[in-house]
Amino acid sequence: MASLDDLKKTFFDECDEAMQQIEIGLTDIRSGEGNDETINAVFRGVHSVKGGAGIFGFEQLVEFAHVFETVLDGLRNGSLTATPENLDVLLSASDVLSDLVQMSRGGETIAEGFGAEVRSGLEQIIEQGGGSAGGDGDIAPAEFEGLDFMPVAVNLDDLAADEPPACDGRSVYKIVFRPKPEMLKKANEPLYVLRELRKLGEAEIEANSDNLPALSELEVDVPYLWWTITLRTEEKRAKVDEVFEFVMGDCDLSIEEEAPPVAATPMAAVTDPVMPEAIATLPVIEAPPVALAMPAPKAEIKPVAAKPEGETGGGAGRGKPAATTTRIELDRIDRVVNMVGELVISQAMLGQIVQDLPESTSMRLIQILDEVAHHTRELKDSVMSMRAQPVGSVFQRMPRLVREVAAKTHKKVRLEMHGETTEVDRSIIERLGDPLTHIIRNSVDHGVEAPAARIAAGKPEEGVIRLSAEHRGGRIVIEIKDDGAGINSERVLKIAREKGLVGSDAQLTEDEINNLIMMPGFSTAEVISDISGRGVGMDVVRSNIQDLGGRITLKSVRGQGMTIQLALPLTLAVMDGMVIKVGTQTYVMPLSAIVECLRPSRGEISALIGTHGMLQLRGEFVPIILLSDLLGVESAPGNNSERVVIVTDNGDGSRIGLVVDELLGHQQVVIKSIEESYGAVPGIAAATILGNGRVAFILDVEKLADLAAQTPITNHATSRAAQPALN
Amino acid sequence: MSKRILTIDDSKTIRDMLMLTLVEAGFDVIQAVDGQDGLDVLAKETAEVDVIITDINMPRMDGYEVIRNLRKDPAYKSKPILVLTTESDGDKKNLAREAGATGWMVKPFDPDRLVATVRKVAP
Numbered sequence: 001m002a003s004l005d006d007l008k009k010t011f012f013d014e015c016d017e018a019m020q021q022i023e024i025g026l027t028d029i030r031s032g033e034g035n036d037e038t039i040n041a042v043f044r045g046v047h048s049v050k051g052g053a054g055i056f057g058f059e060q061l062v063e064f065a066h067v068f069e070t071v072l073d074g075l076r077n078g079s080l081t082a083t084p085e086n087l088d089v090l091l092s093a094s095d096v097l098s099d100l101v102q103m104s105r106g107g108e109t110i111a112e113g114f115g116a117e118v119r120s121g122l123e124q125i126i127e128q129g130g131g132s133a134g135g136d137g138d139i140a141p142a143e144f145e146g147l148d149f150m151p152v153a154v155n156l157d158d159l160a161a162d163e164p165p166a167c168d169g170r171s172v173y174k175i176v177f178r179p180k181p182e183m184l185k186k187a188n189e190p191l192y193v194l195r196e197l198r199k200l201g202e203a204e205i206e207a208n209s210d211n212l213p214a215l216s217e218l219e220v221d222v223p224y225l226w227w228t229i230t231l232r233t234e235e236k237r238a239k240v241d242e243v244f245e246f247v248m249g250d251c252d253l254s255i256e257e258e259a260p261p262v263a264a265t266p267m268a269a270v271t272d273p274v275m276p277e278a279i280a281t282l283p284v285i286e287a288p289p290v291a292l293a294m295p296a297p298k299a300e301i302k303p304v305a306a307k308p309e310g311e312t313g314g315g316a317g318r319g320k321p322a323a324t325t326t327r328i329e330l331d332r333i334d335r336v337v338n339m340v341g342e343l344v345i346s347q348a349m350l351g352q353i354v355q356d357l358p359e360s361t362s363m364r365l366i367q368i369l370d371e372v373a374h375h376t377r378e379l380k381d382s383v384m385s386m387r388a389q390p391v392g393s394v395f396q397r398m399p400r401l402v403r404e405v406a407a408k409t410h411k412k413v414r415l416e417m418h419g420e421t422t423e424v425d426r427s428i429i430e431r432l433g434d435p436l437t438h439i440i441r442n443s444v445d446h447g448v449e450a451p452a453a454r455i456a457a458g459k460p461e462e463g464v465i466r467l468s469a470e471h472r473g474g475r476i477v478i479e480i481k482d483d484g485a486g487i488n489s490e491r492v493l494k495i496a497r498e499k500g501l502v503g504s505d506a507q508l509t510e511d512e513i514n515n516l517i518m519m520p521g522f523s524t525a526e527v528i529s530d531i532s533g534r535g536v537g538m539d540v541v542r543s544n545i546q547d548l549g550g551r552i553t554l555k556s557v558r559g560q561g562m563t564i565q566l567a568l569p570l571t572l573a574v575m576d577g578m579v580i581k582v583g584t585q586t587y588v589m590p591l592s593a594i595v596e597c598l599r600p601s602r603g604e605i606s607a608l609i610g611t612h613g614m615l616q617l618r619g620e621f622v623p624i625i626l627l628s629d630l631l632g633v634e635s636a637p638g639n640n641s642e643r644v645v646i647v648t649d650n651g652d653g654s655r656i657g658l659v660v661d662e663l664l665g666h667q668q669v670v671i672k673s674i675e676e677s678y679g680a681v682p683g684i685a686a687a688t689i690l691g692n693g694r695v696a697f698i699l700d701v702e703k704l705a706d707l708a709a710q711t712p713i714t715n716h717a718t719s720r721a722a723q724p725a726l727n
Numbered sequence: 728m729s730k731r732i733l734t735i736d737d738s739k740t741i742r743d744m745l746m747l748t749l750v751e752a753g754f755d756v757i758q759a760v761d762g763q764d765g766l767d768v769l770a771k772e773t774a775e776v777d778v779i780i781t782d783i784n785m786p787r788m789d790g791y792e793v794i795r796n797l798r799k800d801p802a803y804k805s806k807p808i809l810v811l812t813t814e815s816d817g818d819k820k821n822l823a824r825e826a827g828a829t830g831w832m833v834k835p836f837d838p839d840r841l842v843a844t845v846r847k848v849a850p
Contacts, residue, residue: 006743007740007743007744007747010739010740010743011740013739014738014739014740040784040786041786043784044737044784044785044786047784047813048737048738048740048741048784050813051738051740051741051813051834051835052738052740052741054813054834054835055740055741055744055834055835055836184805185798185827186808186824186827186828186829187804187805187806187807187808187827187829187848188807188829188830188848189848192847192848192849192850195850196847245830246829246830246831246847246848249824250824
């Protein structure tokens with residue numbers, strides 16, 4: 001059974017979901033994409049935050065949510081209009097609500113008047129709507145009803161609530177109670193009401209049967225009986241009223257207090273009032289109930305929320321019926337992930353041993369092992385999917401960021417988000433926030449131009465940043481695209497030359513120049529303020545992404561904007577790798593970085609001075625690099641023609657051909673970080689344990705390509721280049 | 728035999744809280760995550776459900792609609808349906824009553840009162 005602490009955790013998890021729903025919904029409405037269901041979803045989001053917050057006594061949260069909700073209610077019932085100004089206030093309100101949630105989660109004391117400005121903005125909107133957004137509009141905290149843990153007495157009738165002075169003795173109430181047919185229609189039993197009444201004290205209950213028709217005319221759902229009750233009780237009047245709380249309006253009721261009797265001589269109370277049900281068990285002929293003189297039901301007011309055919313569009317709804325879920329501590333899942341990792345290693349070891357067995361014994365074993373491999377992979381996938389989370393949890397912070405930076409820089413920027421439901425391992429999610437924040441902040445600050453400049457350039461005043469996520473070939477690709485000015489490549493090149501980052505005579509393509517902004521030397525403050533491009537800590541962003549085993553690419557078109565693409569692995573725990581051999585060393589290359597492996601014939605390699613040669617691949621030239629050179633290991637002596645070229649994809653579209661001695665095969669490997677214990681090594685992404693128990697390095701292909709580009713060809717290599725690497 | 732209660736609420740926090748409170752008070756509890764789910768759950772349920780507690784604001788099908796649907800169903804025509812809502816405004820309560828709600832409780836609820844209220848309509 002859940003404890004209160006568990007409940008609190010659930011609540012805050014739900015708040016995260018709700019906040020996301022609110023933010024997305026409001027943004028959609030702001031950009032004109034919302035519909036009725038969107039505003040309903042936002043309303044429900046705020047509503048559920050308020051509901052839960054009440055349970056745990058987060059009063060400020062409840063109060064703020066209440067005002068927020070009142071405005072939303074006004075929007076959905078049409079008493080308020082969703083002007084852009086109003087929506088801006090609502091968006092700020094969602095920021096404040098989010099802050100309040102965070103502070104409540106952290107157990108912080110919330111300063112008096114926190115978010116007061118936004119709150120008064122909300123109140124102003126309510127006033128515009130005539131002060132009665134969706135009902136009573138009582139937003140004054142003093143009148144706020146949600147906090148007293150009391151069912152709220154409903155003003156169904158003019159119920160005189162004047163409390164008689166609490167006399168020391170008992171009060172006597174004369175009650176006349178005549179149920180109407182409506183009462184039974186709502187499943188309110190007169191019997192239960194009387195029973196409740198009796199709990200209050202001493203009750204004389206008299207049933208009046210004068211309305212009872214002849215048996216043949218009895219209707220099942222008409223209460224014919226009515227009661228007069230004399231109640232002697234020490235309880236207050238409110239308690240008596242409360243008994244009738246649910247049936248008020250569905251019965252004729254009078255409650256009168258008499259002076260307390262001096263000597264109460266109660267008559268024998270009627271203990272078992274005669275109930276219509278007793279009669280109702282008799283067979284009754286189906287006939288339209290005559291006595292059903294119910295008030296004609298009002299024209300059915302269909303709340304906007306009613307959409308029985310299911311949710312469509314809006315993007316902000318919760319969508320499908322919730323699958324049954326259970327909440328598990330992350331630690332436990334992480335333990336399972338680790339164990340699966342070990343299992344993958346053990347399985348590889350087993351495979352190794354089986355291979356060395358004589359074929360007669362190994363045949364059957366190999367079959368079983370294949371099955372084990374299959375199951376292990378499935379197990380791995382299932383476990384990884386448990387840790388998978390939609391990127392939406394990171395994305396959700398971005399609209400606020402855009403709003404804030406845009407406000408500070410006096411720009412107009414709209415953020416569009418796509419693919420928020422794309423899932424990726426939480427280890428990635430956790431480390432995605434910072435780089436993304438950085439890139440988006442830069443996009444607003446340096447990418448999108450000021451409104452005047454945009455108009456001058458013939459663009460709409462409002463800039464658009466598009467943030468999207470999708471799965472592409474076993475990776476998740478996150479794209480941040482703006483329609484700003486792009487990078488001023490001449491200036492970037494000029495600065496890079498001044499800083500000595502590139503030689504003065506180097507010929508660089510536009511892309512190469514643009515990528516310079518991600519070089520470490522580039523990210524100093526004075527440069528940023530100087531150039532119209534960007535560069536704030538882009539080197540840090542790049543290394544963050546690389547630490548995740550990801551790649552960052554950047555495309556800029558002058559005057560039209562720029563696109564930054566992050567390609568990330570789906571998980572940091574296990575990956576598909578190609579085991580290769582160079583000399584006596586074994587390495588693993590991520591399968592995702594490999595385009596193809598081939599053993600080129602002599603004619604396919606062209607010698608080029610200053611390189612190891614070029615591989616001619618279906619009309620394209622791919623520079624060839626000896627992996628042994630890059631890694632500083634001795635290549636195995638032997639037949640060069642046995643060597644294999646692995647053509648890699650370096651993430652930015654460029655390719656290189658890495659020459660290795662031997663391919664040992666494809667296998668799943670468990671990624672073990674070496675950084676924590678050793679530090680980063682260029683060209684090496686991580687390590688793994690192979691089936692034979694030995695450690696192998698996992699290569700970082702992109703870094704290797706960089707290294708190859710930076711490392712001047714040694715004399716030794718040049719001499720080799722004269723006679724191409726692979727002949 | 729203990730009474731069987733169906734709770735319908737889209738908030739897990741509230742569902743957990745209801746479960747905790749009602750089970751402790753000796754009720755049997757089954758749950759649904761929205762109005763439509765509530766009707767689906769009831770359709771599949773073979774045992775009798777004695778009380779229904781429903782939220783108002785929910786995706787797919789709201790509480791009003793749930794109540795209207797149940798009141799049309801002979802099996803639930805005379806079952807107590809309690810509305811549990813944060814909405815404290817009278818109009819909405821009237822709307823729930825018109826739909827056929829037996830009674831209502833306001834979130835956040837006090838466990839003792841919740842149980843008392845349930846017992847009030849289904850002793």
